[in-house]
Amino acid sequence: MVFTPKYLAAFAGLSFASAAVLDERAPDPCATIAGQKWVAPKDVRACYSSIKVDEALKSNIIEVVNKTLAFHASTNYQIQAPAPFDKDVHEDIVATLARIKNQKYKSDYDLHIDLSRSFKRLNDGHVVWINRCYYSYLTFSQAAFVNYLPIPLSLLSAPDGTQNVHISPEAFTVASAEFPDQIQFWQDSLGPLYKGKLESFSGAKVLLINGLPPFNAVDANAKIIGSYQAQTTRQNGFFSSYQATASGWTYIMGNFAQQSLPLDDYVFLTVQRTNHLIPEVVRIPYRSRMGASTKAFTDVKSYIANNCVAVPATNGKDVYGASVSSFSADAEPESPVAEFQQQAPVPAKVARKHPINVILDSSPLSDVVLPPTLVPSLPAVPGSRNAAQFYLLKDKKTGVLALGSFSDSDYNAFLDSLLSGLVSLKSQGATQLVVDVTNNGGGFVCAAHWLHRIIVGPKSTTTPQAGLDTQARNGPLAQLIVKEIIKNNLDPDVELLYNPLQWTNANHQPFGASDDWLQPPVPKTINGKADAFSQRLGQECQPNGFPANIPDTALFDPKKVVIVSNGRYVTTT
Numbered sequence: 001m002v003f004t005p006k007y008l009a010a011f012a013g014l015s016f017a018s019a020a021v022l023d024e025r026a027p028d029p030c031a032t033i034a035g036q037k038w039v040a041p042k043d044v045r046a047c048y049s050s051i052k053v054d055e056a057l058k059s060n061i062i063e064v065v066n067k068t069l070a071f072h073a074s075t076n077y078q079i080q081a082p083a084p085f086d087k088d089v090h091e092d093i094v095a096t097l098a099r100i101k102n103q104k105y106k107s108d109y110d111l112h113i114d115l116s117r118s119f120k121r122l123n124d125g126h127v128v129w130i131n132r133c134y135y136s137y138l139t140f141s142q143a144a145f146v147n148y149l150p151i152p153l154s155l156l157s158a159p160d161g162t163q164n165v166h167i168s169p170e171a172f173t174v175a176s177a178e179f180p181d182q183i184q185f186w187q188d189s190l191g192p193l194y195k196g197k198l199e200s201f202s203g204a205k206v207l208l209i210n211g212l213p214p215f216n217a218v219d220a221n222a223k224i225i226g227s228y229q230a231q232t233t234r235q236n237g238f239f240s241s242y243q244a245t246a247s248g249w250t251y252i253m254g255n256f257a258q259q260s261l262p263l264d265d266y267v268f269l270t271v272q273r274t275n276h277l278i279p280e281v282v283r284i285p286y287r288s289r290m291g292a293s294t295k296a297f298t299d300v301k302s303y304i305a306n307n308c309v310a311v312p313a314t315n316g317k318d319v320y321g322a323s324v325s326s327f328s329a330d331a332e333p334e335s336p337v338a339e340f341q342q343q344a345p346v347p348a349k350v351a352r353k354h355p356i357n358v359i360l361d362s363s364p365l366s367d368v369v370l371p372p373t374l375v376p377s378l379p380a381v382p383g384s385r386n387a388a389q390f391y392l393l394k395d396k397k398t399g400v401l402a403l404g405s406f407s408d409s410d411y412n413a414f415l416d417s418l419l420s421g422l423v424s425l426k427s428q429g430a431t432q433l434v435v436d437v438t439n440n441g442g443g444f445v446c447a448a449h450w451l452h453r454i455i456v457g458p459k460s461t462t463t464p465q466a467g468l469d470t471q472a473r474n475g476p477l478a479q480l481i482v483k484e485i486i487k488n489n490l491d492p493d494v495e496l497l498y499n500p501l502q503w504t505n506a507n508h509q510p511f512g513a514s515d516d517w518l519q520p521p522v523p524k525t526i527n528g529k530a531d532a533f534s535q536r537l538g539q540e541c542q543p544n545g546f547p548a549n550i551p552d553t554a555l556f557d558p559k560k561v562v563i564v565s566n567g568r569y570v571t572t573t
């Protein structure tokens, strides 16, 4: 994906407290799941569905969301994307919000699903809808209850080159390590034929999912999962995968085995187990696990009070105001962007002054450890640091950079490590390079530019920076913010993205503190709708964003560099 970085980097996502009120007449469905770690998905649904819509809150939320769309989102483009994404992106979200405003819902949960899926249909990783009633307060990406199966799926290649859906060969190892307190429940729930034999399904070829070809389920998930324009990338999210993170290699279960809402109760799989000829049908239940930061409750009323109601920091904070820590337990991390695992480790406050571009993926947070058999056995080459790990393959000529994130707690140390890791690989004999950005959710825009620049050397496409044509979105709210910052000197510490001092013009000259860099807007008509952008803006990474020890020549022949991934990554070049 190619993004114009700054206006997208700015969009930190919206979160809203739920439009929730209590239905006094119903018996209490949330009491059924209160105080338990593992519950049946249908009981979570019953709790969620007992929360009624508060019409006044619903209308406020829709009004605010609607007004923010022109701020950072690409909604006019998304009405009908051009080829090759014309089949994938065709959602008029403004029209959809008008429909939702007038529609009546049985419950707040039904409203949430409609809103959530509507925003997901934008297939835009920078626009998300997250409702704190169903997602944890402290971590956007963690659902209040996460729905699990102990059998993640993989696409495996047969010797003849065909690809087939399988239960991941490592499924039982992962599930018994991650769910030690639930694995027996699953063992006992497989029916008389397979009771206690969960492990024998690891690696099995999946012939049907709920009686239909597996890709029916893959495609159904791709329709509702959002975040990525390309259908194939959304298909990949169904399967298990891995990510290099600062704390080691993480296993990602995939959307089949891990759902952020209690959508399914069980799955029927028709499988061919390893060393078996005859297809067999097994029913495996989903189980819902309470999220680590879901607040305790005893009934619907306390569920809403503790998990759904807005707190002062729910929608951001005043960077010059009182410290958020005064909100104690309800305090939210300093920057909403910093909450997303995809850019872990969370950058320090100073480092965050560098532009950041991350995917706001509301898939459940993964803290599942990659089984030892799947972890690279080669030693990491010097220079490796956090989510950037370097290896020299046994052929002694292929270097690998496993780069699970463009983020780091220390921007300068991170950029230095990228250079020293590549130099180490070269000094050990590497003449060709594999850069693996699987599940890299983004991070520092200038770290990506730096990596590109040091690999391929100084060229017209890398100096002063990779050929980005940066313009900011120029909606009415953005224009008002810039005017206010200038008129009232609102941002003496240069904390705000819209401060003119954060930007340079097309000739890479910095704007002055009182230059209204959004004036005059450059009008554009997109899908028949009036839209507006800023003037062309200059590069943001040099001279201040790059270390001084920038090499004069390319480290690798660009023809000998390949980038591999599952499509699920954010790039800026």
Ligand SMILES: *[C@@H]1O[C@H](CO)[C@@H](O)[C@H](O)[C@H]1NC(C)=O
Residues within 6 Å of the ligand: 062, 063, 066, 067, 094, 097, 098, 101
């Ligand atoms: C959303 O905002 C547009 C103006 O940008 C307005 O025409 C429309 O009525 C609003 N929709 C809702 C549902 O408030």
